[in-house]
Amino acid sequence: MNWPLIISNTLFTAISIQAIAYVLAAIGLNMHFGFTGLLNFGQAAFGAVGAYTFAVLAGQGIPWPASGEPPWPFGQPWPWWAAALAVIPAAMVLALLLGIPTLRLRADYLAIVTIAAAEIIRQALIAPKLDERFGTGGADGLQGFTGGIEKINPWNGRTFYLWKQPFDGHQAFMIVAGWSLVALCSVGMWLLMRSPWGRVLKSIREDEDAARSLGKNVFAYKMQSLIIGGVIGAFAGVVFAVGGRAAAPNDYATAFTFFAWTVLILGGAGRIKGPIVGGLIFWLIIGFTEVFLSQVTRNKVVPTWLVNENNFGLLRFMFVGLGLATLVVFRPQGIFGDRREQAFDVR
Amino acid sequence: MSAETIPVPQPADGAAGPLAGIAHEPGVAKPDPLLVVDGMRRAFGGLVAVDVAHVEFQRGCITGLIGPNGAGKTTFFNLITGFDTPDAGTWSFDGKPIRKASPYRLARSGMVRTFQLTKSLTRLSVLENMKLGALDQRGESVFAGLLKPLWRDQEREIEQRADDLLQRFKLDHMREEFAGNLSGGQRKLLEMARALMADPKLIMLDEPMAGVNPALTQSLLGHVKELRAEGRTVIFVEHDMDVVNDISDWVVVMAEGRVLAEGPPASIGANPAVIDAYLGAHHDLDLGDEQ
Ligand SMILES: Nc1ncnc2c1ncn2[C@@H]1O[C@H](COP(=O)(O)OP(=O)(O)O)[C@@H](O)[C@H]1O
Numbered sequence: 001m002n003w004p005l006i007i008s009n010t011l012f013t014a015i016s017i018q019a020i021a022y023v024l025a026a027i028g029l030n031m032h033f034g035f036t037g038l039l040n041f042g043q044a045a046f047g048a049v050g051a052y053t054f055a056v057l058a059g060q061g062i063p064w065p066a067s068g069e070p071p072w073p074f075g076q077p078w079p080w081w082a083a084a085l086a087v088i089p090a091a092m093v094l095a096l097l098l099g100i101p102t103l104r105l106r107a108d109y110l111a112i113v114t115i116a117a118a119e120i121i122r123q124a125l126i127a128p129k130l131d132e133r134f135g136t137g138g139a140d141g142l143q144g145f146t147g148g149i150e151k152i153n154p155w156n157g158r159t160f161y162l163w164k165q166p167f168d169g170h171q172a173f174m175i176v177a178g179w180s181l182v183a184l185c186s187v188g189m190w191l192l193m194r195s196p197w198g199r200v201l202k203s204i205r206e207d208e209d210a211a212r213s214l215g216k217n218v219f220a221y222k223m224q225s226l227i228i229g230g231v232i233g234a235f236a237g238v239v240f241a242v243g244g245r246a247a248a249p250n251d252y253a254t255a256f257t258f259f260a261w262t263v264l265i266l267g268g269a270g271r272i273k274g275p276i277v278g279g280l281i282f283w284l285i286i287g288f289t290e291v292f293l294s295q296v297t298r299n300k301v302v303p304t305w306l307v308n309e310n311n312f313g314l315l316r317f318m319f320v321g322l323g324l325a326t327l328v329v330f331r332p333q334g335i336f337g338d339r340r341e342q343a344f345d346v347r
Numbered sequence: 348m349s350a351e352t353i354p355v356p357q358p359a360d361g362a363a364g365p366l367a368g369i370a371h372e373p374g375v376a377k378p379d380p381l382l383v384v385d386g387m388r389r390a391f392g393g394l395v396a397v398d399v400a401h402v403e404f405q406r407g408c409i410t411g412l413i414g415p416n417g418a419g420k421t422t423f424f425n426l427i428t429g430f431d432t433p434d435a436g437t438w439s440f441d442g443k444p445i446r447k448a449s450p451y452r453l454a455r456s457g458m459v460r461t462f463q464l465t466k467s468l469t470r471l472s473v474l475e476n477m478k479l480g481a482l483d484q485r486g487e488s489v490f491a492g493l494l495k496p497l498w499r500d501q502e503r504e505i506e507q508r509a510d511d512l513l514q515r516f517k518l519d520h521m522r523e524e525f526a527g528n529l530s531g532g533q534r535k536l537l538e539m540a541r542a543l544m545a546d547p548k549l550i551m552l553d554e555p556m557a558g559v560n561p562a563l564t565q566s567l568l569g570h571v572k573e574l575r576a577e578g579r580t581v582i583f584v585e586h587d588m589d590v591v592n593d594i595s596d597w598v599v600v601m602a603e604g605r606v607l608a609e610g611p612p613a614s615i616g617a618n619p620a621v622i623d624a625y626l627g628a629h630h631d632l633d634l635g636d637e638q
Pocket residue numbers: 391394396414415416417418419420421422423636
């Protein structure tokens with residue numbers, strides 16, 4: 001057993017680009033659920049919209065459907081920052097589409113619609129027709145859209161080490177950029193949630209009729225919350241895609257949403273630091289079980305009829321599930337939740 | 348001694364103040380109505396919950412709305428405040444006809460209600476509950492919210508107002524507690540105090556005394572009277588006739604969705620139609636519904 005490698009690999013997983021992506025997705029969900037009480041079970045939809053908006057625009061650009069010289073902005077790659085900015089209106093449009101028909105209705109309607117929307121978007125991205133028209137790459141997804149970011153990366157081509165764990169300059173850059181984005185979003189959330197605006201959001205979470213009776217336009221606030229959390233979720237998708245240098249439909253399947261939820265619940269919904277703590281813990285567990293089990297199976301420490309090199313990957317999610325179940329039983333408010341608040345959660 | 352009789356200013360069951368000399372009949376016109384309702388109807392399937400032909404509520408007065416359980420009082424409140432939509436009917440508030448009856452717009456126009464089942468925001472502190480009630484907060488817009496200097500001064504002023512009200516309602520010692528830690532009676536007090544943060548012209552209280560212990564009832568009654576002294580208009584639903592007699596200037600009786608009778612409190616107990624309505628339902632005017 002190579003303990004230094006196990007430990008450094010685990011630590012690296014906890015701060016990796018994947019971890020960042022789920023922390024961001026969970027920060028968005030925290031805005032939705034933790035502070036507003038909205039049930040968004042389709043955060044993957046926002047992730048996919050973010051990833052693909054960036055990948056299409058920064059990669060080939062939008063194909064020009066007619067013949068002849070394509071007019072700007074068609075037919076040519078956008079600068080990386082323009083593609084990143086375009087993610088914001090794209091996520092806003094999705095939030096409006098999801099929110100306008102559902103936010104006046106009971107909370108469950110948003111949940112149903114978001115689940116469906118995430119799956120519709122994933123299936124559409126697989127479809128060859130969408131690829132023909134918008135260059136989304138079909139089932140294989142897209143690559144080669146990170147050039148602009150690699151150009152501005154001062155560490156490009158270098159190799160770094162986290163103790164025994166090597167990683168390249170691109171990863172290093174995205175880790176720094178990604179955690180900076182996490183910090184930026186968290187500070188922004190903190191500023192918002194201490195404001196009267198945040199107070200209205202929390203009142204909607206508690207009882208939206210009470211908020212209405214006090215002159216608050218509940219629909220508008222819910223929509224703002226859905227948009228802000230959705231835009232953050234879309235940037236989770238961007239980080240994920242740029243970090244992995246690929247956007248593929250199946251990266252944004254239901255697992256994306258449920259990992260993000262797990263991260264949020266682990267850390268404690270309704271806390272600014274909840275998603276960060278939850279993300280670190282989630283990926284420490286995933287990272288450790290992954291590398292530990294791979295070592296164990298490779299070195300045949302446990303009998304192969306119990307677990308072998310091909311199926312240990314499944315085992316780690318069992319551990320995560322077990323950990324989550326334990327948490328729900330012993331600390332239902334999450335690791336950083338406030339037990340006193342939980343006491344009132346009986347409606 | 349002297350045979351001189353002091354002229355009695357009012358008949359025994361008459362109303363005082365602006366409502367003196369007004370006929371005791373359903374739909375009677377008032378000298379200065381704040382709220383006027385016309386032809387308001389709401390049916391749930393076959394059940395007609397509210398069917399009010401015409402009713403006016405006098406400005407600056409406390410009007411008690413009574414009626415047996417299921418008379419449609421809560422539904423009537425919901426319709427007026429925009430929480431439910433009438434099948435037919437119009438109403439006007441402070442002289443302006445109400446076109447788009449969304450609850451938040453009506454609240455902003457000065458009509459704030461409380462709920463029969465209290466809606467205290469349990470995971471917000473008592474102080475935060477209060478501060479939420481203030482209208483026109485600059486920091487409630489998302490962009491201004493980010494920048495504290497834009498709303499710091501207003502927030503301080505709102506907090507001062509909240510503290511004053513908390514003191515008046517004797518909740519100041521609970522200031523930092525989660526509202527979920529308050530007793531039922533304290534929640535009723537908080538809800539009333541929170542509504543006052545909006546500085547409403549009309550405050551509509553749906554069973555403000557229900558489930559409140561007798562000691563608190565007295566102070567609640569005092570607070571309602573104070574509202575009138577401040578020039579606010581109060582409409583409240585209540586079952587205890589002693590309470591109704593004590594604080595209301597005028598009483599509107601509903602039964603089966605209609606306005607059955609109107610008049611000063613003293614005139615109500617003697618009204619045969621009212622006795623009939625209550626006898627049919629409860630056999631006793633003093634009985635209240637506890638939902
Ligand atoms: N949402 C609803 N759906 C169906 N029936 C309702 C609804 N709300 C009230 N009702 C019915 O309307 C009638 C009036 O109810 P309500 O206004 O609550 O009476 P009150 O407050 O005077 O006791 C009752 O018969 C009640 O059952």
